[in-house]
Amino acid sequence: MKPLFFFFLVMTFTSAYSQENDSISNVIINIEKSALERWNKGDPSGFLEISAKDVVYFDPFTERRLDGLDKLTELYKSIRRQIKVERYEMINPYVQAVKNMAVLTYNLVSFTGDSIHKWNCTEVYRIDHKKWKIIQTHWSLTKPGI
Numbered sequence: 001m002k003p004l005f006f007f008f009l010v011m012t013f014t015s016a017y018s019q020e021n022d023s024i025s026n027v028i029i030n031i032e033k034s035a036l037e038r039w040n041k042g043d044p045s046g047f048l049e050i051s052a053k054d055v056v057y058f059d060p061f062t063e064r065r066l067d068g069l070d071k072l073t074e075l076y077k078s079i080r081r082q083i084k085v086e087r088y089e090m091i092n093p094y095v096q097a098v099k100n101m102a103v104l105t106y107n108l109v110s111f112t113g114d115s116i117h118k119w120n121c122t123e124v125y126r127i128d129h130k131k132w133k134i135i136q137t138h139w140s141l142t143k144p145g146i
Contacts, residue, residue, distance in 0.1 A: 024095060024097040024102055025093075025095035025097070025102075027132060028095050028097075028102050028104050028123075028125055028132060029090075029093050029095065029104065031050055031125075031132055032090075032093070032104060032106075032123065033090065034046060035047045035049075035050055036088060036090070036108075039083060039085070040083065040084070040085035040086075040087075040088060040110075041083075041084070042080060042081040042082060042083050042084060043080070043081075044076035044079065044080060044083070045076075047072075047076070047134070047137075048069065048072065048073055048076060050132070050133055050134055051069055051072060051133060051134045051135075051137075052069070052126060052128050052133035052134060052135045053068065053069045054067075054068060054069075054135060055068065055069055055072055055133075055134055055135055055136065055137065056068075056135070056136050056137070057071075057072050057075070057136075057137045057138075058137065058138045058139065059137075059138075059139040059140075060139065060140055060141050062075070084112060085110045085111065085112050086111050086112055086113070087111045088108060088109060088110050088111065089108070089109045090106050090107075090108055091106060091107040091108070091109065092106060092107060093105070093106040094106065100126060100127035101124065101125065101126050101127075102124075102125045102126075102132070103122065103123070103124050103125070104121075104122070104123045104124075104125065105120075105121065105122050105123075106121050107119065107120060107121070107142070108120075108121055117141065118141065118142040119139055119140065119141055119142065120139070120140045120142055121137075121138070121139055122136075122137070122138045123136070123137055123138075124136035124137075
């Protein structure tokens with residue numbers, strides 16, 4: 001009887017953990033997609049709104065890491081309305097979550113005219129005042145401007 005009880009107990013916790021992770025994954029991916037939709041229309045504010053004050057940021061066009069929301073805001077101000085992506089594909093998004101943190105990784109393909117840009121993205125999210133906020137962003141190009 002005890003082994004059967006233990007089995008059901010383990011299955012219950014495993015199922016609850018899996019459902020919680022699925023829920024967190026859906027929330028994080030939807031937050032990211034919403035910000036991407038705005039970005040593709042030249043509005044980086046979606047990403048600024050979901051970034052924590054202590055966010056750190058890397059991309060292939062910045063020589064060094066940017067520390068803090070103020071520095072990221074400066075960068076994004078300089079490119080506001082310059083980004084125009086006709087469509088994109090978020091490929092294989094994957095969220096790994098523990099307690100109040102989650103890591104989102106995905107590949108992004110951006111289509112603009114005849115240009116296709118392929119990216120790798122890693123975003124680290126943290127619960128900040130009951131909201132998921134980005135605390136670390138890293139973008140890299142995989143195959144620039146094909």
